[in-house]
Amino acid sequence: MSPTLHPRLEPVRETILKRNPGEAEFHQAVDEVLMSLGPVLERRPDYVEASIIERLAEPERQIIFRVPWVDDQGRVNVNRGFRVEYNSALGPYKGGLRFHPSVYLGIVKFLGFEQIFKNSLTGLPIGGGKGGADFDPKGKSDAEVMRFCQSFMTELYRHIGEYTDVPAGDIGVGGREIGYLFGQYKRITNRYEAGVLTGKGLSWGGAAARTEATGYGTVFLTQEMLATKGRSFDGTKVVISGSGNVAIYAAQKVAQLGGTVIAMSDSGGYVVDEKGIDLEIVRDLKENKRARISEYADLRKQSTFVADGSIWEVACDVALPCATQNELSADAAKTLVKNGCIAVAEGANMPTTPDATDILQEAGVLFAPGKASNCGGVAVSALEMQQNASRDSWSFEHTEQRLETIMKGVFERCQSTADEFDVPGDYVKGANIAGFVKVADAMLALGVV
Incomplete structure (x- = not known):
């Protein structure tokens, strides 16, 4: 059942929509957070009195x-x-x-x-x-x-x-x-x-594992989520949308953890390779040749390229949408449920439509929102800032270990917050509330600025 908006937030939402006309994606992002905050406002009326939400919604x-x-x-x-x-x-x-x-x-x-x-x-x-x-x-x-x-x-x-x-x-x-x-x-x-930009090359101030971080982080958090049901990636079939940086390194980490990525995509269609996507081919096509994913099928005769339809029609255990916003629709969510998908984690920013999220959660599919599952990239960016500030350089192994620890912490915050606010297993609300409370408390401490 879809969440409802807390009465105190109705005028806030109306003002935000009026002040920001025609910005559909922004409205969607704000709505997702507002729909989660009712229980918080019941416990913390000082957030309302200080207009924290109105201030948060205005850049x-x-x-x-x-x-x-x-x-x-x-x-x-x-x-x-x-x-x-x-x-x-x-x-x-x-x-x-x-x-x-x-x-x-x-x-x-x-x-x-x-x-x-x-x-x-x-x-x-x-x-x-x-x-x-x-x-x-x-x-x-x-x-x-x-x-x-x-x-x-x-x-x-x-x-x-x-x-x-x-x-x-x-x-x-x-x-x-x-x-x-x-x-x-x-x-x-x-x-x-050096600390003014992150994602730099390794020879001039960049962080090892930054390239891999968003994809790896998505998989690390999904692994934690699967563990709550006694599952892991070992032996799972995984579908990943996209074939850019996030998708490629999510696929790499899935393979390292024993899963098999059977489909990837780009804006021209998707390829299915039941024996497992050959990542070296994908990386060469995308990172070197800047080519289309359709060429994968020319190089791997056992695979199939599909120009029409949805990648989410491919049956899988775990789905990782890693392409772009609103790519996973309600119909796609129904198909995933019907095909027995047990977990969905967002590798892109807001790739799942609100009604699709509702369908997945109501069916008992484990679901991780992007603000939790794809924060690995920005986490390692912050680690890059630390290295730049200290004129230091860390190894790939050290940075990856830090990333895994951070992603475990993110999941634990989402899980414990969901439990605290009586919505166990709802990682969307857990993520929204946990992220909001920390920022809101800092804003209160800093005064009206």
């Missing part, structure tokens, strides 16, 4: 700027850049940059709002923020991407810093883009301020 700062750049044909192009510095009660703003044609203010606000609670759940001292541009790196030359990144940073540099706002990568922003962005920041400021 501390929203920056929109023009990004002009010249393509290889000498034409001047103009994109729009964004940085939403959402909440700094726990630390400097922290969150990625997304370069994709779909980016607009509503997407950036949804991601930034989610980031507040995600970062809170890690237990690390980082606030929430997000940014990006409606620039599409696909099909662009390295020189075009460099010129765009340099123009983007020429405006952004004045708003960021290791004690202010620390961007990282997201969709469309990988190691190449972070390198160009950092190079321009260093050139403009004349400072080697």
